[in-house]
Amino acid sequence: MTDVSSSRVAAYLREAILGGDLKPGDRIRQEEIAARLGASRLPVREALRMLEAEGLTEHEPHKGARVPRLTQHEVDVIYRMRERLEPLALVESLPQLGPADVERLEDVQRRIEDNDDLEKFLDLDREFHMLTYSGCAIEPLNQNVTRLWNSTQHYRRAYVALGGQSRMWIVNAEHRLILDAVVRRDASDAERYLEGHIRRTRNELAHHPEVFD
């Protein structure tokens, strides 16, 4: 474990933002966080910079940190970035994935199919995709993918909460296709299915502008 205080603060804030307690536009006051965690403001400042690098906060001099608020168009472009970057991460990862990873993937996929809690779905879906990328050792690529997921997390939640995942069987079918391609070590299939999966999600989001209010 990281015994460094700033990392603990970062972990706390990361969870708060990804978990939805802090929403886009929310301001983060250093003193308040420091007091709540029994630390001084300095590790909070460091933590906020770390989170900025992860795409979870933004910062303006003398004004402080906020959770970034994105427009519909920005989210759309972020999904286009995902369409292009994540297949690359998957291709890099594929050769390194062993039977144990496949086993974990199958397990997560089963849990997604059994699940009916919306908040849990967000976590499991993320876990599934991140597992498929877990063999990728290229840090800049991993960080990018993580940033893209981070910065759209709130809008994914808003969409799901809206009942937007009513046709969730589609997600499961697409995950199955990806998973099978991974098992077969078929890079080009995996790439293609993954890209289609993200593109379809992007199209769905594009038809739900109410998510971005």
Next chain:
Amino acid sequence: MTDVSSSRVAAYLREAILGGDLKPGDRIRQEEIAARLGASRLPVREALRMLEAEGLTEHEPHKGARVPRLTQHEVDVIYRMRERLEPLALVESLPQLGPADVERLEDVQRRIEDNDDLEKFLDLDREFHMLTYSGCAIEPLNQNVTRLWNSTQHYRRAYVALGGQSRMWIVNAEHRLILDAVVRRDASDAERYLEGHIRRTRNELAHHPEVFD
């Protein structure tokens, strides 16, 4: 300009890294930088975090900041990321570029063609590409593109210094193709030429492993 001290420190270090004074693997001691700039260590710490977000430094607890050292494979993948992301940035930017931007582009391109200083080439080449993206208002995309350029800057320099840009007329021809497509507002051509340009560069780098020693 930003009157904030940490931003000044960040600008100083950014220039030092991009300019080649600090090389991959070099350690950055907070006290030394602080003394050199007449500030305390605190703004230096903040600056290092900012640079981390820009892909210019990396940080390990209790060990400090270093300029990241990349393997040949990592640089190769970063170029693949560029092949996919930069065409997207260009397509987003294209509709927003006005005659003044085109004029600036032509000017930069002329200066590249006239230029024979290798270090200057790096700056002008970067300026050309960044100008073509300057109409893109999607911050996450801009930041990503900047990070990718930042983290490979040293290896670009090493390649150029190696005489690798002896066939520089190719770069100019490719820039001309891109520039023409921009002038014609032909997004798909611009996208295709840009991707080809980056891919060719990647292939050249792949044949020069000596750059990564």
Next chain:
DNA sequence: TGACACAGTATTGGATCCAAAATCTAGTGT
């Protein structure tokens, strides 16, 4: 001669205090 242990040094992490900037509030005038 080489490997390991230990102490001393150097460097980073955190707390507290003060300064500067921004935000908020109340009051004033139209």
Next chain:
DNA sequence: ACACTAGATTTTGGATCCAATACTGTGTCA
């Protein structure tokens, strides 16, 4: 009632000091 201003309050930025960790060099012993 509303816009604007000025002062009070809040919040962030920076400096300094202390603590904790990592690094370095030396000496000892096998």
